[in-house]
Amino acid sequence: MKLRSEYTCPLEMTHDMLKGKWKPIIIWQLSQGGCSLSEMKKAIQGISQKMLVQHLNELLECGMIGKTVSDGYPLKSDYFLTDRGRKVFEAISIMQSIGIEMMLEDDREDFLREKGLL
Template sequence: MIVRQNYTCPLELTHDMLKGKWKPIILWRLRLGPTSLSQLDKDINGITQKMLLQHLKELVEFGFVSKESYQGYPLRVEYFLTRNRGEKLLQALNIMQELGKEFMGN
């Protein structure tokens, strides 16, 4: 994703980093702990693996998510929220989750 050089406010920048249908869903799933690409693919209904990989790459670039590769065959990679940005963003996502529950009547 290309990030612009000029923004009118910090919220606009944050919005650009998180825009896309799946990024908040990926981050919300990662709140449960480190997980593999294949498990994310199973857990998030409707996302294509191509889109999942693209969004994970962008989330890693922005510092919301990190990944760890493990030696051995087959290659194993786990994705997890970063402490500084990823876990901090969970506060906002939790508020969004609660608002969604209210609108759904739960």
């Protein structure tokens, strides 16, 4: 991910760092606790390994997440939210609550219960 050299406002920069279908979902997943690439791949339905690795690298690059690598065999890498990532998660939580409200208005309580959100 290449950030532009000029922006009209700081929100544009944040948007560039988070744009895409998967980045907010990855941050949401990491808010539940650090996890490995394979754990994230299992938890995030529909994401390809290639897309997950690409987005993780972009989130690492902009300081939203961190990565620890354990010695030994096999090597194990765990990803976690940084302070910046936890701030972004607060905004994503607000977006999630708006989505829940809208689903309740659309009578989608069954879906929300199935996902453990009610």
